[in-house]
Amino acid sequence: MKLQLALDLVDIPQAIELVKEVEAFIDIVEIGTPVINKEGLKAVTEMKAAFPNLEVLADVKIMDAAAYEVSNASAAGADIVTILAQAEDSSIKGAVEEAKKQGKKILVDMIAVKDVKTRAAELDLLGADYICVHTGYDLQAEGKDSFEDLRTIKSVVKNARTAIAGGIKLETLPEVIKAQPDLIIVGGGITSKDDKGAEAEKIQNLIKESVTV
Numbered sequence: 001m002k003l004q005l006a007l008d009l010v011d012i013p014q015a016i017e018l019v020k021e022v023e024a025f026i027d028i029v030e031i032g033t034p035v036i037n038k039e040g041l042k043a044v045t046e047m048k049a050a051f052p053n054l055e056v057l058a059d060v061k062i063m064d065a066a067a068y069e070v071s072n073a074s075a076a077g078a079d080i081v082t083i084l085a086q087a088e089d090s091s092i093k094g095a096v097e098e099a100k101k102q103g104k105k106i107l108v109d110m111i112a113v114k115d116v117k118t119r120a121a122e123l124d125l126l127g128a129d130y131i132c133v134h135t136g137y138d139l140q141a142e143g144k145d146s147f148e149d150l151r152t153i154k155s156v157v158k159n160a161r162t163a164i165a166g167g168i169k170l171e172t173l174p175e176v177i178k179a180q181p182d183l184i185i186v187g188g189g190i191t192s193k194d195d196k197g198a199e200a201e202k203i204q205n206l207i208k209e210s211v212t213v
Ligand SMILES: O=C(CO)[C@H](O)[C@H](O)COP(=O)(O)O
Pocket: 006, 007, 008, 030, 032, 033, 059, 135, 136, 137, 165, 166, 167, 168, 185, 186, 187, 188, 189
């Protein structure tokens, strides 16, 4: 089980300073959609240059022109690129093929998908590397989470790795871990803390304990 730190509400220098605090406890650093929308893919390039040993995920949330977008994010230094599950199957296929060509991975984001079970099974057959259930900020504000969706996709996905994002924090981590996703994505659960390193360490320790049990 890997831990990904999501960075959404920061600029590039803040993002780099933040990762310095938690580098030892994370596997993947996500350049979030708001950062890319504001700063461009150079945020990905600068993060990869600063932390070459971390995997960098570009949360570009592709909806169309998928091969082109994956190619651009890959050229910027991304190891993993995101596409929305609601995109056309031909876009998903284009993203997966381009990522393979570039030696990169595709994470498909299930945000706003209604029939999670059916779409996850289709995405699995389309060759997604990761399928991620996700409660975005707007639904988090209504008290929603993706724990049930995680259990649902775990029951149908056979090839892809599973992931979960959206409002996860130390207190809710045990329920997430119980469902055994391959990747846990945490943003505010770490970045909102005064001691980000200590919080990331506690989260990583819980994950490690669950793997050795
Ligand atoms: O993709 C995102 C929002 O669209 C976030 O990166 C993701 O939800 C994780 O952040 P947080 O843990 O703060 O919810």
